[in-house]
Amino acid sequence: MMKAMTPAIEVTGLSKSYGARHAVRGIDFRVERGEVFGLLGPNGAGKTTTVEVLEGYRARDAGEVSVLGLDPGRRSRALRARVGIVLQSCGTYPHLTVRETVTHFGSLYPAPRSVDEVLALAGLEECADRRARTLSGGQARRLDFALALVGDPELVFLDEPTTGFDPAARRAAWDVIRALRDLGKTVVLTTHYLDEAQALADRVAILQDGLILAEGPPDALGASRYRVAWRGPDGALEERFTEDPTTLLAQLTAEAIARGEKLEELSVTRPSLEDVYLELTEAVA
């Protein structure tokens, strides 16, 4: 499945401004074929601008961009036939059924997947004959996935695929994304959920204010570390970071008991995205 000749995506020095606002300020990254790549960052970090340049919706101001070996800025039909896109919010024809919609969009591609297979993959079999306007938010999102898949693309863009979902719908969406990876597709995913990036992505780039702060496998970015905090006997807040909270807690509690003290307000938390940012920005400064 992997085609070794060119990477799925190669970006060098990409910049994009809207008027005076610099949305993306010179970023570089590379996505290999078959990889799930996460663009992680808060709202306004430049994630959507970046993927919309890659999808061909936005013209870049500067930099080199290659998607499946082609320049998305040229908007060639050949490239669009090889790419599937799930936009952040995007409607469908309200009066068509799910099956009709998937069939119609499939017919726009040179070599579509079978409609039944796509409906099964997206978990839409039960609502196949319902009109699109009657779908719930989660079902409509699954239809987005189905429409991005039906052309059998080599590369799929997912822009904040689970924002606003309840936990069950998120899990279902994650399963579809994992199925994409199992099919050998390259996936580029934007999210502001750290756990989502960690659950799905092979590699993550953390974006803030239009710059990539860090890039690598999620675990290497500190997301796997736990923060253990408590209030010391002098009233000061203490905190430690560890990848092994069990051992650390055993050690801390043993010491506290030995001293006859209590660990007031003891808590163990995963660092939030914000913590990772803070740590990263401090490291940069």
Next chain:
Amino acid sequence: MSVAALTWRQYRLERRMFWRNPSAAFFGVVLPLGLLAIFGAVFAGRQEDLDVIVPGIAGLSVMSATFTSLAYNLTTLRERGILKRLRGTPLPTSAYLGGLAANAVANAVLQLVIVIVVGNLLLGVEWPSEWVSLAVFVAAGVICFALLGIALSHAIPNPESAPAYVNAVFLPQILIAGVFYDASEAPTVIHDIAQVLPLTHLVNGLSGAMVDGEGLGTHGVALLVLAWWAAVGGVLAVRGFSWEARQDR
């Protein structure tokens, strides 16, 4: 698949969606029939008035099938993100817009056939005598009002306000363009305003072809006015076109 085949496919899809959408199907079929029924009853036995009203309703039908429905539909498609979604597929722009336009033409023709057949069989209006002139004016009306409809959609911020924008243009025009009465009998001010509006000239041309047996030669100015509006509409339609919702930009 070729562009022609994709255009045909898009056209077929638009037709299917048209018949499934109750309000679109209503305006497409029931509205011209209803207008004919009402005015047929009001002007019963007054053939002179019926000869004015039937071409007037024919012109109104062309405008509603193209201008009104494109302005409304394109706004909705744009704001719902359907245009943006289509932009990410290999569907060529020409095939998409071609299918959309063919759908508008089909609706205009459907409504005209209803108006002409009902006008003849029930309201005693003669069959059109100048078929060439009729075809040319229908084509000119469709092109002109389709382009103006696309242009207007660029000014409409969201689907909720679309009816207000469309009716602000549509209603005054059908009232003063002589759809419901003979425009030459209107007060001078209204008559002068009506002379710059495209619907007036479409109705004049249709009236000539359908009732008065006048060919293209008699209505050359009307065609020029329609062509001028088509040019204005064309420039605005292309320049303002957006594939993306207003709130996203």
